[in-house]
Amino acid sequence: MSTGDNQTTEQEVQGTYATENEQTAEQQEQSEAxxxxxxxxxxxxxxENYQRYLRVQADFDNFRRRARLEKEDFAKYASLKLIEQLxxxxxxxxxxxxSSKEAKDFEALVKGLDMTFRxxxxxxxxxGLKPIDAVGQPFNPEFHQAIMQVESEEHEEGIVVEEVQKGYMLKDKVIRPAMVKVSV
Structure with missing residues (x-):
């Protein structure tokens, strides 16, 4: 091999390296780009995701505010239907x-009051209001409040013999237990 051949080979090798370096630099630029x-x-x-998050958060805050206002409004006017019926x-x-003041008719007053009560x-x-059936029933502390015990020969022990004050249930819930006298 002559010296000329070595120079050509070195130039070729350097050219190849230069080409590879240029290609690598281009690839890096493309990668960076x-x-x-x-x-x-x-x-x-x-x-975009942050803006979407902010909108959802605002929507949720508005929903909570509306729900709170609706709940307050419902509580404020919950008895409206019942009042309209009464x-x-x-x-x-x-x-x-x-009428009874004008006519001074006691029987008409009693009849009017009876109709109004019904x-x-x-x-x-x-x-959904129902009276609690108490007299003749076994004493049940969930439905009855015993205010007195009385001796009774006609009833077994623990039976309600007299109702002093009526008890009431609203649907399935006792709202006032019946005040009763219980046999011993």
Whole structure:
């Protein structure tokens, strides 16, 4: 091999390295450019997600506020339906009282009060109010409140013999236990 041949080979090798270095530099630039554009895309996506999060948070805050206001409104007017049903009963009581004052008719007053009581009882029954059946039943502390024990020959021990005050249930819940006398 001659010296000229060595120089050609060295130039070829250096050219090859230069070409490889240029290609590597181009690839790095392309990678950096691709990385930069990918990073920009991720930043845009991150910003979109953050904005979406803020909108959802605001929607949720609005929902909570609306739910709280609806709950307050419901509590404020919960008895509206019952009051509307009781107004005719109040009107009938008023008519019965004013009629009895004018006519001084005791029997008409009693009849009017009886009719009004039945109307009131019907409204309360429609709302789920039921009287607790007590007399003759075994004493049950869930439904009865014993205020006195009495000796009774006609009833076994622990049987309700007299109801002092009526008890009531609203649907399945005792709202006032019956006050009773229990046999011993």
């Amino acid at each position: 691709a990385g930069t554009s990918e990073l920009d895309q991720l930043r845009v996506q991150s910003e 107004l005719p009963v109040v009107d009938n009581f008023d008519r019965a009282l004013s 109307q009131l009882d019907q409204v309360l029954s429609q709302e």
